[in-house]
Amino acid sequence: MSVAPAPTERIETRCCIVGGGPAGMMLAYLLARAGVDVVVLEKHADFLRDFRGDTVHPSTLEVMYELGILGDFLKRPHEEVQELHGVVGQFETTIADFRHLPTHCKFVALMPQWDFLNFLADQGRRFPTFHVRMQADVNELLEEDGKVVGVRAATPTGPLEVRAALTVGCDGRHSTIRQQAGFVVRDFGSPIDVLWMRISRRKDDPFVPLGRFDRGRILVMIYRGEYWQCAYVIGKGGYDAIRSKGLDAFRADLLEIAPFLGDRVQELKTWDDIRLLTVKIDRLERWYKPGLLCIGDAAHAMSPVGGVGINVAIQDAVAAANLLHEPLRTGNVALQDLHRVQRRREFPMRIIQRVQLIIQARVISRALQAQQTLKPPRLVRWLNRWPRLRRIPARLVGLGFRPEHVHTPDAFSKS
Numbered sequence: 001m002s003v004a005p006a007p008t009e010r011i012e013t014r015c016c017i018v019g020g021g022p023a024g025m026m027l028a029y030l031l032a033r034a035g036v037d038v039v040v041l042e043k044h045a046d047f048l049r050d051f052r053g054d055t056v057h058p059s060t061l062e063v064m065y066e067l068g069i070l071g072d073f074l075k076r077p078h079e080e081v082q083e084l085h086g087v088v089g090q091f092e093t094t095i096a097d098f099r100h101l102p103t104h105c106k107f108v109a110l111m112p113q114w115d116f117l118n119f120l121a122d123q124g125r126r127f128p129t130f131h132v133r134m135q136a137d138v139n140e141l142l143e144e145d146g147k148v149v150g151v152r153a154a155t156p157t158g159p160l161e162v163r164a165a166l167t168v169g170c171d172g173r174h175s176t177i178r179q180q181a182g183f184v185v186r187d188f189g190s191p192i193d194v195l196w197m198r199i200s201r202r203k204d205d206p207f208v209p210l211g212r213f214d215r216g217r218i219l220v221m222i223y224r225g226e227y228w229q230c231a232y233v234i235g236k237g238g239y240d241a242i243r244s245k246g247l248d249a250f251r252a253d254l255l256e257i258a259p260f261l262g263d264r265v266q267e268l269k270t271w272d273d274i275r276l277l278t279v280k281i282d283r284l285e286r287w288y289k290p291g292l293l294c295i296g297d298a299a300h301a302m303s304p305v306g307g308v309g310i311n312v313a314i315q316d317a318v319a320a321a322n323l324l325h326e327p328l329r330t331g332n333v334a335l336q337d338l339h340r341v342q343r344r345r346e347f348p349m350r351i352i353q354r355v356q357l358i359i360q361a362r363v364i365s366r367a368l369q370a371q372q373t374l375k376p377p378r379l380v381r382w383l384n385r386w387p388r389l390r391r392i393p394a395r396l397v398g399l400g401f402r403p404e405h406v407h408t409p410d411a412f413s414k415s
Helices: 022-033 058-067 070-074 113-124 176-181 239-244 247-257 259-267 309-330 335-369 378-385 387-398
Strands: 009-018 038-042 079-081 083-088 091-097 108-110 130-134 137-144 147-155 158-169 185-187 192-200 211-214 217-224 227-235 275-278 282-284 292-294
Touching: 009 022, 009 147, 009 309, 022 038, 022 058, 022 113, 022 130, 022 309, 038 158, 058 070, 058 309, 070 113, 083 387, 091 378, 091 387, 108 217, 113 130, 137 158, 137 176, 158 176, 158 309, 176 292, 192 239, 192 259, 192 335, 211 247, 217 247, 217 335, 227 247, 227 335, 247 259, 282 335, 292 335, 309 335, 378 387
Parallel strands: 009 038, 009 158, 038 130, 083 211, 158 292
Antiparallel strands: 079 108, 083 091, 137 147, 147 158, 185 282, 192 227, 192 275, 211 217, 217 227
8 A cells, every 4th residue: 555755844824826827816816815824836847838828808807907007017028919800711800809898908919828827926916925835746635534635745855735725626628637536527618629730931922811711721820929839720639640641741831721831830849849738528527625725627617619728617716706705715615615616617618619519510520521612601702891790709608697796805016
């Protein structure tokens, strides 16, 4: 029988957050600002990873406005997108127009997620109750008398034990926390995967619509300053077949849908330059148990459709902070408090996942199966004919369903 090594370090806190992604960092910031001692455990040494979205939507920007940190955020390098454009076959149209949203920022901000997370960490360090431990890989839940009381983690200096009134799993779609807790996962599958790569950007590059759909090919290009982060959508399980045709054939496919890339496709020198991102949509039947809560992708993995994952996770964090900051201040978090978080966030999450499943099945899958130049579907033609309709997808993407607002206090305000 194996025995866990004795921890070389022990920490006591009110809230232990596992995972330094958008949900974890925003929840930590909000709780620390409210005077709740919080520790974030992030297994990596930094936030620099490619498989992270870059779209900060108006709903998230509104939260930052309510926190009084929007101005500082917008000083960081970013791009502002007021409209989302797409190309279907030879037909280009505006899909969403954010300029009419009832928010202070009527645009989507494109910023690498690592910059966004570093910004939240920098802001959080203003509070004495905010603590982040990098290279802390959580590997075990601590349970006593049927209640989670903390976690154990591996660190470069040895085992770490963190004990808390509440542990929150924010460690993404491959969550260790939800596996350790034995939560039941409902998997809805997905008909697509994504090949993720980067191609250099030139100053004379033309305006690039976010998405291009044509003859069995879908390419999404995200601006990242000196390069394009490219997502090439493929059918589920289709990677081996694409690879078997050779890298030259894949480069030719890219040029077919984005000819302006020219010789830059040669930057993809080996298959190691192209990463497979497996798409999944799932959700937990129950997000909590005594002493433990999951939010964000750990509770409900989202498809990349609409780029809403970051923003849904942040909405979860705002709702959780609103509902839990007071119980955490006393150190007495009841099961009913955790149930209220799931009840608040489950309805909008279910709607978004349902919309994503419909789009994947009726739009993306059909486009991938097309053998001829695509004709724009009726909805796309309507958006082009009646521009006011573009406000509907802008609201769905930009604000989502039941957007959250900050109700946590600022315990360190001088006013």
